[in-house]
Each structure stands twice: as structure tokens, then as C-alpha cells.
Amino acid sequence: MTLPAMLLSLALSAAAQTTEPARAPAVRETPPEPKAYTEASRISDPQKKIEALEKFKRDFPASVFPADQAILSTLVKSFPDSKRAPRPGSATPSIWMRRRRARAL
Numbered sequence: 001m002t003l004p005a006m007l008l009s010l011a012l013s014a015a016a017q018t019t020e021p022a023r024a025p026a027v028r029e030t031p032p033e034p035k036a037y038t039e040a041s042r043i044s045d046p047q048k049k050i051e052a053l054e055k056f057k058r059d060f061p062a063s064v065f066p067a068d069q070a071i072l073s074t075l076v077k078s079f080p081d082s083k084r085a086p087r088p089g090s091a092t093p094s095i096w097m098r099r100r101r102a103r104a105l
Contacts, residue, residue, distance in 0.1 A: 040055070046078035
């Protein structure tokens with residue numbers, strides 16, 4: 001009599017374990033900081049890539065991602081013969097010195 005009771009309880013516990021629905025693994029969403037850095041790094045046009053990385057630096061100033069290194073690497077690879085970066089609004093050293101002297105007066 002105890003053997004049938006034990007078999008019945010084992011069968012019921014096995015049935016109870018198999019009726020639980022299987023849960024899907026949780027989908028992780030990428031945080032905004034690594035997502036922005038990855039998107040900026042994937043841009044193939046060097047000028048747009050530099051602009052995107054500079055925007056990333058403004059948006060995430062305390063970031064641990066090497067945005068400065070990526071900008072420098074892009075400049076060296078894309079403009080190896082250039083003496084200065086072809087950035088919009090950038091000033092030559094002589095213009096920069098004139099502005100600095102004018103502010104000092």
C-alpha cells in the first residue's frame with residue numbers, strides 16, 4: 001500500500017514540474033553611452049565620424065570610452081599629409097594667436 005502511494009506522489013510531482021511555462025531569456029537593451037559610441041565609430045566618412053565622436057564627447061563628458069583616441073586615429077588614417085585637422089571653424093595658429101592677443105588687451 002505504501003508503494004502505490006509513493007508512486008502516485010512521484011507521478012503528481014513530475015506532472016506539476018512539467019506544467020510550468022518556459023520563460024524566454026530576458027533581452028538586454030544596450031545602454032545609451034555604448035550605443036552612441038558604437039554608432040559614431042561605425043561611420044565611414046572621416047569628417048562625419050569626427051563630428052559624431054565630438055558630439056559623443058559633449059553628450060557623455062565623463063565617459064570611459066576612448067573618443068579622443070578614436071578621433072586622433074581617424075585623423076591620422078584619413079588625413080596623413082595634413083598639418084592640421086580639416087574641421088569647420090578651426091583657426092590657423094596665427095589667427096588663434098591674434099584672437100588671444102586681442103582678448104588680453
